[in-house]
Amino acid sequence: MKDDLLERAVASYRDQTGNAGDQSDAVLERIQRSRRMTHLVGRKRRRALAVALAAALATAGAWAGVSKRLPALVARVAAFVRIDDSKEAPVTKPAVSRHVPVEPAVPAASIGVPATAPGAPDVEAPTKETHGNPTVSSRRHATEPAPTMPVVAAAPDVDALYRAAHDQHFKAHDYVAALSAWNAYLAAAGPGSGMLIEARYNRGIALARLGRRDEAVAALRPFADGEYGEYRKTEARRLIEKLEQ
């Protein structure tokens, strides 16, 4: 009996797997693209490196000129190579102030979930703000204010958002919190985020568990229709069948 079950399972597995369908051409194209990129990188590597280096130096020089640090920079380089025999004290690096703006909250409606849906409050992206004390310690620039760095927006920690959503869903089994957290991750994650598809699927599961049938079906439909290939296609179809009963 046991052998029969294993033999039947092996036969079924053999039949159900190994059907590449029409993937042969797609994979070949991908391989040829990779090979072209490899050749391209190999031939133009030094040229690209030289161009990048020149661009970086030009940018640094331009910045130094605009921020009036160029003379200080020249002096440091000259001191390093022992060309400048000036008796001035060495220039110390002044501190600069940094200001990071508050990350605006992304509305839940932007990812297809009604903002007024019960149990699904909008989740605001985390904010980050730091302040530095501007000081001027250079003798040469005693009368000049320290330049400020360009404003840099704080990027949300998408990995942390995913982990939080995952914990709510699979450990705490708090699907209200999980849904909010999946929404927050999806709002913050860029197109290249590694777990985007999984998050969309898990969001659909959370909606189903909360009894929000129509929304769950809408969330799972792309998987059932094969928009993500075979990933969760069968499971999504079964779930939708059950939900629509």
Next chain:
Amino acid sequence: MNYYPLELVTTLRYLLAGEEPLDVAARVASGDEAAFVAVYRAHFDEVRAFAERVLGSRSAADDVVHDVFLALPRALRSFRGEGSLKSFILSMAVRSARSHHRSLIRRLKREERAGEEYVPWTAPPPDAELERTELARLLARALDTLPLDQRVAFVLCEVEERTSTEVAEILGENAATLRARVFHAKKKLRRVLAELAGSTPAHDERGTE
């Protein structure tokens, strides 16, 4: 996509005329694109099927195919014709599957197979097709419990029904080691399958939420 008018001719020539593996390997290694495409077409199905059966993921299988054939021209510089070209390519697929398996395990642990926990089976599958699908799914889950070496040996020997000589050539191991691996794999799979089969459909008390 590049299309080479000689591709079909070369493929047929390679497949039907029994061209010497060393000659084909030399042409691929030297950058002969038509020969490369012919070898790809000739071995794509086998490599992909093997990768899918071992890794249980079609996208991972595509990745394995990509990695194997991308590396093939360079790898063929060291091919000395000791075995068949097919075995050489499949041995590359085994190595590629190992590295993909590691990253796949990390990803699957993260997902914790979210969808499967929810599917509320309340009745046995209605027909033979669904039963086959279910059996294949059970075996896929059971294969996940095997160490990779046992899984590879089991897939090659039992699922793909290759001869022990061929599998020994692919894996570079002796027949006795292979037999032991397959024996232990089957022993564990029988036990896991019985457990899984006993905990699904009508027997799953936690089926409905």
